[in-house]
Structure formats: structure tokens, C-alpha cells
Amino acid sequence: MIARNLKPFSVKNIHSNITIGDMIKTFREETAKYAVVYENEKIKGIITQNELLDAYLCGRHLTESIKDIVNDHVCFVENSCPLDKIANILKETPTMHIIVGDKNKEAKGIITNEVVLACFYAEIKKRIYTFRKEKKKAENHGHEYIFDDKKLTITELIDHLDQINLWNKELDQAFENSPNAFVILDGKGNTVRVNKEFENITDIKKEEVTGKNVKEMEEKGAYNPSVGVLILKEKRKISIIQKLQNGKEALVTGIPIYDENGNIFRIIINSIDFKELNIINQYYAKQKERNxxxxxxxxxxxxxxxxxxxxxxxxxxxxxxxxxxxxxxxxxxxxxxxxxxxxxxxxxxxxxxxxxxxxxxxxxxxxxxxxxxxxxxxxxxxxxxxxxxxxxxxxxxxxxxxxxxxxxxxxxxxxxxxxxxxxxxxxxxxxxxxxxxxxxxxxxxxxxxxxxxxxxxxxxxxxxxxxxxxxxSLRERHADIIPMVAFFLDKYNTKYSKNVKIGKSILNMMLSYDWPGNVRELENTVERLVVTNPSELIEKDTNKSNIFSFHLYDHYSTNSDFIEKITPLEEAKRGIEKKLIQMAYKKYKSSYKVAEILEISQATAYRKIKEYMDEEQTLT
Missing domain, CATH: 3.40.50.300 (P-loop containing nucleotide triphosphate hydrolases)
Structure with missing residues (x-):
């Protein structure tokens, strides 16, 4: 038997420049279970719905490319590849996805253990049926039925059954020990099987739910709404947030499985504790927003x-x-x-x-x-x-x-x-x-x-x-000043092999100052404090750099009326800014020089000089 005789999962061929959002839309609109990703006309890997879910949990945005979430644990075989070779690949690496296609490497489908298992099962059923039929025919004629080399031997049959038994054990262990809760329903909504994690999430024992119809469990309040009831009604995959009888919430996804006549044969339901999902989201949100x-x-x-x-x-x-x-x-x-x-x-x-x-x-x-x-x-x-x-x-x-x-x-x-x-x-x-x-x-x-x-x-x-x-500007985000000071202090301590620490009095001055030169001015200030101060701990009284002679000390001394009495913050800020602009312009008589000394743009200096000097002339 060769690969083309299998019934592989259908695929959609896409290019790697597609976004995560477009990929989600493709899966919604197409019947394909997998997407084979091409880059520069070569197969890069595959995308499954699981990869998209993982990307979401990791905080990936819908506009990002799928390039970084492609599953490259794949191999390509032509559709003339023998089945036993495919089986050997999957035996050695059960998680491998095998892409089957033509000589031009155009993907036609995906083969997994599930596909091969279904093929073996169908073939064994066919051969057992043939064996019984021919054996009965021989017995009716008074003959002993004898296998020939071209027919199924007992050894082959036992080998196939052993392989099926092994896969069954593997699937059983995967089902029971999955970190997600799984429920299997039959085509009428009766519960066929649940796993251990289902008991952990719902606090419902297996024997309490096995054989029960999901409609009955919904009416009892075990879980509401029931995704199984919704799937039987709407005949499609459904994801919902479900409330459980123990007060928990779960993200539940149900998938209908159809038989050869197009009827629902099984419903596979997967649940994740919403609390656990929130923890994962919070973790990745913190990673995304780290300082x-x-x-x-x-x-x-x-x-x-x-x-x-x-x-x-x-x-x-x-x-x-x-x-x-x-x-x-x-x-x-x-x-x-x-x-x-x-x-x-x-x-x-x-x-x-x-x-x-x-x-x-x-x-x-x-x-x-x-x-x-x-x-x-x-x-x-x-x-x-x-x-x-x-x-x-x-x-x-x-x-x-x-x-x-x-x-x-x-x-x-x-x-x-x-x-x-x-x-x-x-x-x-x-x-x-x-x-x-x-x-x-x-x-x-x-x-x-x-x-x-x-x-x-x-x-x-x-x-x-x-x-x-x-x-x-930095004056609009004072919450960033302390972490920036810490970062620049570490940077320049390392650069100059020093161990300078900035005391509370200097930090308070930094927090009160508006930093017209913004981050650049702050960085320059920290560097100068590190370079010019012999003391390891710098306080207002120990600062020898004279770094704040114009910017901060004068800011405190010349504007004491704004500090010694309670004044609205915006009014105080404007008053200090006005005083600095007037002092600088009276001293230098140039908007260019004012811009340079205050570390602002010349356009800003010109505009503020015009505003504040006009006010002074009006008053005088």
C-alpha cells in the first residue's frame, strides 16, 4: 500500500507572509484542518489551530506574521511513498506531521498517526472479512482453508493488532494525563468518557457523569451552558465560557466528528480552567510590559x-x-x-x-x-x-x-x-x-x-x-523617572567602575523637576553625578558637581513662593517655567542660546520667550 491510498487530512497551502488574523479567518472559512506554509517556494512547516491558540496565549497580535509560530516538525513524502515507510517514521517520531504531495512538492494532505491507524483498522477489517468469507466457503466444500503468500498471514494480522493495541495505549495515556479536561460524547449527547482533569476542574466523579446525557447534566446545573447541546443543535465547532457547579469558569471548545453518512458520530470537548488561562495571560502580559x-x-x-x-x-x-x-x-x-x-x-x-x-x-x-x-x-x-x-x-x-x-x-x-x-x-x-x-x-x-x-x-x-x-515628555510621565535613574546609574557606574548611589534628597529634586531636556537631560545629569562626585552616596549637601546650579538649585531658590505655599500643580509648573525662561532670556538675549541651555528646541524656546516676555512687558 502507498501514501495515496490513505485518507490524509486536507490542507490549505499558504505563504509565510500571512498574518495570524488572516490565518484564523482562513481556518474559519476553509474545511482544511491544517495549513502548509511556504516561503520562497519551499515548504517551511505547518500551522494548526493549536499553534494559533498558543500564539494568542503568548500575547501575539493579530497583525503579526505567522512566521514565528510555524511548526517545522514535519517531513515531506511523495504520494507514491510506501505505507510501511510512513509507519516507520511515525513509530520513531510519533509527533511528526508528514506532508504528502506530488513531485513538485505541492502539498496534498497531512498524514499523522491518526490517519495511519484509521487505514490499518480499515484494512484489517477488510482482510478479516475476506478471511472469514473464504474460510467459510472452503469449509462448505469440505476443504481446509490454507493461506497463500499473497493473502494475509496470521503473523501479519497479529503484528497489525499489536501495533493497534500499542497506539491505543498511547492514546489512552495521552487522554487520561492531558493537562486539559476532555469529554467524549456520542452522537446523541450521551457521555462516553471523561478524563482525570475533568474531575479536577468540575469536582464531578467519572461515575456520576458517564452514560448521562449532557442535556440532563445542564438541567442539573453541573455546567451551563452545555457545549454538547449547542453542537447537536448548530452542527459546528463551538467555543464558549462555561460556568460550573463549583463556581469555577472554563474555556470550553467542542468539535463534532462525522461518520461516512454525514451524521455526528462523536463530540470531543476540551476544557481549560479559566483561572489557569488568566494566570497564563497575566504572565505573558507582564512579559510584554516588562520595564x-x-x-x-x-x-x-x-x-x-x-x-x-x-x-x-x-x-x-x-x-x-x-x-x-x-x-x-x-x-x-x-x-x-x-x-x-x-x-x-x-x-x-x-x-x-x-x-x-x-x-x-x-x-x-x-x-x-x-x-x-x-x-x-x-x-x-x-x-x-x-x-x-x-x-x-x-x-x-x-x-x-x-x-x-x-x-x-x-x-x-x-x-x-x-x-x-x-x-x-x-x-x-x-x-x-x-x-x-x-x-x-x-x-x-x-x-x-x-x-x-x-x-x-x-x-x-x-x-x-x-x-x-x-x-x-518626561514631565508627563514622572513614573518613569526613578526606573530611568536606576538604569542610567547602573550603566555609568559600570562604565566608570564606580559604585555611586543617589540619595533621597536628590531623587526628590529630580521628581520635582520638569526636565525640559527630557530623557537626554536626565541621562546626562546622572552621568555627571557619577563622574564628578567622590562620595558614594550623593545627597543635596554632598553633591560636588554643581550639576543643578541652574536647573534645580535655582529652581528651588528662585521659586520659593511656589514651594512654601500650597499652589495648584499646573500653576506652579507654569510659574517655574516662566521664571526659567525669563531668567535665561535676560541673561543670554537669544532664543538659540535659551534653547541650548534649557535643552529644548529653538521653536519651543522662541514660542515661550514670546509668551512670557510679552506677559512681563504687559505687567511693567
């Missing part, structure tokens, strides 16, 4: 405990495997570049290059040639063989355009063309070059306001702002 996330390809760490950053990270994890253009906004120093690197190094393009371009750091005269590259002889001083641009170098990977608001208007037109056409033209070149990049842009400026003032193209803004991510 430090480290990228695989690079030392990218994101430290957070605040609810606002938890929401940002949840969104980021949903977007990391999507190629849509992103615009990350937020004040200077909030970590826009860190988020961009995290998206790349944990996304579908992580094996390719990420090119970072600071649009404000490259001279305007060189920006076009740096971005787009140039051909030989394009201008005086051009390299002999030309040079690929940074966008071209990012092909297949990620292009991170930092400080996008600083990009000159004439270059914005060319960037828009790149995004729309996915092609570039080198400076001095005539042949377009195809590119495939994911674009992430970042800015601390208000691009919509720049559009109104004619400083930024509206069409480019819409192209970049497909999915916006706005990072909150």
Missing part, C-alpha cells in the same frame, strides 16, 4: 512604568511588523530615535540595514547628494565611479529621517517623489533606481503649524503622517 525591552540586533533599551508609555509601547509592538510610514513626534530628548531603532530591530526588516539621517545636521548644499547619491562627473569633486545615496543604502531596510522639519523645501519635493514612486534618481543620473524601504520620520517641531506658515509641504506631511506616534 526594559532589549532589541536583538542592537543595545536598544526602553525603560518605562507610566501608563502613557505602556500605551505607546503597545502601539509600537503592533506596528513593528507593518511597513506603513510612521511619523514620531515629541520634544527634544524624549527618545524618538530609540523608538525608531526598536521598531526596526524587532520588525520584519531587522536583518537588513537601518540608515539614520539627521536632516538638520547635513549642510543644505550637500543634503541632496547625500540622500540621493550622484553619478560620476555630476559635479566638481564627484567620485570617479559615483556614489550611492543614503536612501539607496537603506534598500530592503529602514530609512530613519530625524529632524524632518529641517529638510529644505526643494528637497521635500524629491522625498515626496521617492515615497510615491519608490524610485530615486541620483544627482546627474537619468536612470531611475527602484528602492524598497520603510520610512520612519521624526521631529520635535509642529509640522502642521509649519505647513500653515509655508515651511513644510502639505502633501509630504500627509505622506509621512500615515501612522503618527506622539511621545510624551
Amino acid at each position: 526594559v525591552i532589549q532589541a536583538k540586533a542592537e543595545d536598544v533599551k526602553i525603560i518605562y512604568e507610566s501608563e502613557s508609555m505602556k500605551r505607546i509601547m503597545q502601539l509600537t509592538n503592533e506596528l513593528k511588523n507593518i511597513d506603513s510610514t510612521l511619523l514620531i513626534t515629541g520634544e527634544s530628548g524624549v527618545g524618538k530615535g530609540v523608538i525608531a531603532r526598536y521598531l526596526h530591530h524587532n520588525g520584519i526588516r531587522k536583518k537588513e540595514r537601518m540608515i539614520e539621517i539627521n536632516c538638520g545636521a547635513i549642510p543644505e548644499s550637500l543634503l541632496e547628494s547625500e540622500l540621493l547619491g550622484y553619478e560620476a562627473g555630476a559635479f566638481t569633486g564627484a567620485k570617479k565611479g559615483g556614489k550611492p545615496g543614503l536612501i539607496e543604502l537603506a534598500n530592503k531596510g529602514t530609512l530613519f529621517l530625524d529632524e524632518i522639519g529641517e529638510m529644505p523645501m526643494q528637497l521635500q519635493v524629491k522625498l515626496l517623489q521617492v515615497i510615491q514612486e519608490r524610485q530615486i534618481n541620483r544627482v546627474g543620473g537619468i536612470k531611475p533606481i527602484d528602492i524598497d524601504v520603510r520610512i520612519i520620520a521624526a521631529t520635535n517641531k509642529d509640522l502642521q503649524e509649519m505647513v500653515k506658515r509655508g515651511k513644510f509641504r502639505l502633501d509630504l506631511f500627509y505622506r509621512l503622517n500615515v501612522i503618527p506616534i506622539n511621545l510624551p
Whole structure:
């Protein structure tokens, strides 16, 4: 007998770029029990409903690719493969899934122990029937029935029965010792069998339920609603949350099994204690929301405990495997570049290059040639063989355009063309070059306001702002300050071989301060505290670095009226900010210098100087 004579489980052939959500939809719409996954025209593995359930329990999002949850414990055989070879494979590795197909390796079905067992069972029934028929015929003619070499021998029959007995024992042990509760019903809803875990979850003994109809058990209140009753009514697979008589809840899934006439022959019911399911979900939720996330390809760490950053990270994890253009906004120093690197190094393009371009750091005269590259002889001083641009170098990977608001208007037109056409033209070149990049842009400026003032193209803004991510400032997430201080303190203690600890007085000052330079300012502050203080424990009185001479000490001393009396928090914050801006501007007389000393963007400094200095002039 060969593989094509078996009745393998039907399959659906899919590509590995399909999402978990689409895979769930496919299983709902198709009759296939398994999906064979192809990648680069080669079989990668299979997906079953169990893999999808495991992915859900692990907190995987529906928009993620199925690549990482593919079961690669498979082997491929052609449909001309002998049955005994398949049986030997499964005997050595019972959990193996055998994909059967044609010479072109197009999958036609899945063979498991269950399929082979059914085949053996059918063949033995057929041979026993033939044996009895021919034996009776021989006896009727007064002859002794003798086996010939072409017919089933007693030895073969015993071997087959022994194999069936072994598989039966294996299945029986798997059924009884499963960590999930199992119930088997007949076609009328009568309970044929339950396992040990059923007793543990329901507190109902086997003898109390065996032989009883599920309708009767439902009416007694043993479990409600009964998934068996629902399946007999609706003739389909059903999953429900079921309440049990002992007060517990369970996630219950029932699957109808049909005979050759299309009638329900058995109903297999699988139950998981809802409490256990919640524990699993909580565990993976904590894993997903742990305070430090480290990228695989690079030392990218994101430290957070605040609810606002938890929401940002949840969104980021949903977007990391999507190629849509992103615009990350937020004040200077909030970590826009860190988020961009995290998206790349944990996304579908992580094996390719990420090119970072600071649009404000490259001279305007060189920006076009740096971005787009140039051909030989394009201008005086051009390299002999030309040079690929940074966008071209990012092909297949990620292009991170930092400080996008600083990009000159004439270059914005060319960037828009790149995004729309996915092609570039080198400076001095005539042949377009195809590119495939994911674009992430970042800015601390208000691009919509720049559009109104004619400083930024509206069409480019819409192209970049497909999915916006706005990072909150550190003053909006004070819950992150202490874990960040702990992280940076450990980092720089290790770097400088020191064992500095920050005392309560300094920590309180840090918590009270608004950090206009955000995470960058906080990190720089911690580094300076570690480097410049000889004492292991730094308190306000022992701090020798003079690090807070402008930022924090003056903040306390010059604004004592806000500290010594109870004032609404927002009013106090605004008063301190106003005082700092006025002091800095009176001293330096330049919005650029104010921005530098307060570690904020020049646009923010200009806006706040205008606001607060106008107020002062009005009062005087």
C-alpha cells in the first residue's frame, strides 16, 4: 500500500507572509484542518489551530506574521511513498506531521498517526472479512482453508493488532494525563468518557457523569451552558465560557466528528480552567510590559512604568511588523530615535540595514547628494565611479529621517517623489533606481503649524503622517523617572567602575523637576553625578558637581513662593517655567542660546520667550 491510498487530512497551502488574523479567518472559512506554509517556494512547516491558540496565549497580535509560530516538525513524502515507510517514521517520531504531495512538492494532505491507524483498522477489517468469507466457503466444500503468500498471514494480522493495541495505549495515556479536561460524547449527547482533569476542574466523579446525557447534566446545573447541546443543535465547532457547579469558569471548545453518512458520530470537548488561562495571560502580559525591552540586533533599551508609555509601547509592538510610514513626534530628548531603532530591530526588516539621517545636521548644499547619491562627473569633486545615496543604502531596510522639519523645501519635493514612486534618481543620473524601504520620520517641531506658515509641504506631511506616534515628555510621565535613574546609574557606574548611589534628597529634586531636556537631560545629569562626585552616596549637601546650579538649585531658590505655599500643580509648573525662561532670556538675549541651555528646541524656546516676555512687558 502507498501514501495515496490513505485518507490524509486536507490542507490549505499558504505563504509565510500571512498574518495570524488572516490565518484564523482562513481556518474559519476553509474545511482544511491544517495549513502548509511556504516561503520562497519551499515548504517551511505547518500551522494548526493549536499553534494559533498558543500564539494568542503568548500575547501575539493579530497583525503579526505567522512566521514565528510555524511548526517545522514535519517531513515531506511523495504520494507514491510506501505505507510501511510512513509507519516507520511515525513509530520513531510519533509527533511528526508528514506532508504528502506530488513531485513538485505541492502539498496534498497531512498524514499523522491518526490517519495511519484509521487505514490499518480499515484494512484489517477488510482482510478479516475476506478471511472469514473464504474460510467459510472452503469449509462448505469440505476443504481446509490454507493461506497463500499473497493473502494475509496470521503473523501479519497479529503484528497489525499489536501495533493497534500499542497506539491505543498511547492514546489512552495521552487522554487520561492531558493537562486539559476532555469529554467524549456520542452522537446523541450521551457521555462516553471523561478524563482525570475533568474531575479536577468540575469536582464531578467519572461515575456520576458517564452514560448521562449532557442535556440532563445542564438541567442539573453541573455546567451551563452545555457545549454538547449547542453542537447537536448548530452542527459546528463551538467555543464558549462555561460556568460550573463549583463556581469555577472554563474555556470550553467542542468539535463534532462525522461518520461516512454525514451524521455526528462523536463530540470531543476540551476544557481549560479559566483561572489557569488568566494566570497564563497575566504572565505573558507582564512579559510584554516588562520595564526594559532589549532589541536583538542592537543595545536598544526602553525603560518605562507610566501608563502613557505602556500605551505607546503597545502601539509600537503592533506596528513593528507593518511597513506603513510612521511619523514620531515629541520634544527634544524624549527618545524618538530609540523608538525608531526598536521598531526596526524587532520588525520584519531587522536583518537588513537601518540608515539614520539627521536632516538638520547635513549642510543644505550637500543634503541632496547625500540622500540621493550622484553619478560620476555630476559635479566638481564627484567620485570617479559615483556614489550611492543614503536612501539607496537603506534598500530592503529602514530609512530613519530625524529632524524632518529641517529638510529644505526643494528637497521635500524629491522625498515626496521617492515615497510615491519608490524610485530615486541620483544627482546627474537619468536612470531611475527602484528602492524598497520603510520610512520612519521624526521631529520635535509642529509640522502642521509649519505647513500653515509655508515651511513644510502639505502633501509630504500627509505622506509621512500615515501612522503618527506622539511621545510624551518626561514631565508627563514622572513614573518613569526613578526606573530611568536606576538604569542610567547602573550603566555609568559600570562604565566608570564606580559604585555611586543617589540619595533621597536628590531623587526628590529630580521628581520635582520638569526636565525640559527630557530623557537626554536626565541621562546626562546622572552621568555627571557619577563622574564628578567622590562620595558614594550623593545627597543635596554632598553633591560636588554643581550639576543643578541652574536647573534645580535655582529652581528651588528662585521659586520659593511656589514651594512654601500650597499652589495648584499646573500653576506652579507654569510659574517655574516662566521664571526659567525669563531668567535665561535676560541673561543670554537669544532664543538659540535659551534653547541650548534649557535643552529644548529653538521653536519651543522662541514660542515661550514670546509668551512670557510679552506677559512681563504687559505687567511693567
